[in-house]
Amino acid sequence: MPRVAMLYDVARLEEKMLAAELRGRAELELVHLPSQPLRLGEPPGGGVDAALVRAISLYRAVSSAAVAESWGAAVVNPPVPLMAAGDKLLTQALLERRGIPTPRALVAYTPEAAVEAAGELGYPVVFKPTVGSWGRLAALAGDGEAVRSIAEHREALGGPYKVHYLQEYVRKPGRDLRVICVGGRAVAAAYRVSPGGWLTNAARGARSIPARLDGEAEELAVGACEAVGVEVAGVDLVEDPERGYLVLEVNGVPEFKSLTSATGVNVAASIAEHVVWRARV
Numbered sequence: 001m002p003r004v005a006m007l008y009d010v011a012r013l014e015e016k017m018l019a020a021e022l023r024g025r026a027e028l029e030l031v032h033l034p035s036q037p038l039r040l041g042e043p044p045g046g047g048v049d050a051a052l053v054r055a056i057s058l059y060r061a062v063s064s065a066a067v068a069e070s071w072g073a074a075v076v077n078p079p080v081p082l083m084a085a086g087d088k089l090l091t092q093a094l095l096e097r098r099g100i101p102t103p104r105a106l107v108a109y110t111p112e113a114a115v116e117a118a119g120e121l122g123y124p125v126v127f128k129p130t131v132g133s134w135g136r137l138a139a140l141a142g143d144g145e146a147v148r149s150i151a152e153h154r155e156a157l158g159g160p161y162k163v164h165y166l167q168e169y170v171r172k173p174g175r176d177l178r179v180i181c182v183g184g185r186a187v188a189a190a191y192r193v194s195p196g197g198w199l200t201n202a203a204r205g206a207r208s209i210p211a212r213l214d215g216e217a218e219e220l221a222v223g224a225c226e227a228v229g230v231e232v233a234g235v236d237l238v239e240d241p242e243r244g245y246l247v248l249e250v251n252g253v254p255e256f257k258s259l260t261s262a263t264g265v266n267v268a269a270s271i272a273e274h275v276v277w278r279a280r281v
C-alpha cells in the first residue's frame, strides 16, 4: 500500500472525510502540525510517498508543503503553486499571462495611487487584501474618500496589506460559481447564492445549490489550475453580464463541505484517489 501523509492543523469535516477516504486506499499518517516539529529531509514513520496539505493558514500550508517536498514525497499541492494560489495578485498575474479572463485590476503602493487606480476603475470599486479568505477585510468602496481611508488603514496593518489591490466591481447576478478541480478535471460545481450583500462566501451565509457545469466554465477552471500549478483546487468564477465568466481566485486548500452536501458528489473520494495515484507514479 502506498504511504500517504495528511498535513493539517484543524480537523474540520473536510479533513475527517479525507482521512476516511485515504484510509481505505493507503497507509495513512496523520500529521497534526501544531503538535510536533517537522524534520526537513526526515519523513515521519520512515517514509512517505505522497502528502496532502490541508493546513488552513497559508503560511502553515506553504511551509509544511515545502518540508514534505524535502521528504521526496509527491506533494498535493506543492509549495510554490500553493503560494501563488494563496496570493490573489500572484494568481491574477498568472491568469492574465495565460489569457484567462479576470476582472480588471490595478495595484498601487500609496493611498494617493490607490485613489487614482479606483478613479480609473470606476465606483463602486472592490478593494480586497491580496492574502485572505472568507471575504475577510474585503471592501466595496463607494468613493475616493473611502478608498483613501481603507488604504491608510491597510498601511497601518503593514505587511502584505500595504499592497493595494483594486478590482472593478463585477455586476454578477447575486451568486458566483465554485468549481472543484482535481487532477486536471472539474469534478463538481455549485452556485453560491448570497443572502444579500455582495459577498458570496459560504462563511458569509451564502447557500450552495448544484450547478450543471458547462464546457466554458470547466475549461476556465481547469486552465486556471494549470496556470497556477495546483492539482486540487476550488476555483471561484463570477458571471459578468457582458464578458461572461471571469476567474476570481483559486483556492489551493479548498473547503468542500457545503458543496458536497448540495451536489452529492464525493469530493473527498476524488481528492483521495488523486493523491494515491500521485503516490504510485
Ligand SMILES: Nc1ncnc2c1ncn2[C@@H]1O[C@H](COP(=O)(O)OP(=O)(O)O)[C@@H](O)[C@H]1O
Residues within 6 Å of the ligand: 088, 103, 126, 132, 133, 134, 135, 136, 138, 167, 168, 169, 170, 171, 172, 175, 176, 198, 199, 200, 201, 236, 238, 248, 249
Ligand atoms: N471584483 C469583484 N466583483 C464582484 N464581486 C467580487 C469581486 N471580488 C470578490 N467578489 C465577491 O467577494 C467574494 C470573496 O472574494 P474572493 O476573491 O473569492 O476572496 P475570498 O473568498 O478569498 O475572500 C467572492 O466570492 C465574490 O462574491
Ligand SMILES: [Mg+2]
Residues within 6 Å of the ligand: 134, 201, 236, 249
Ligand atoms: Mg473566494
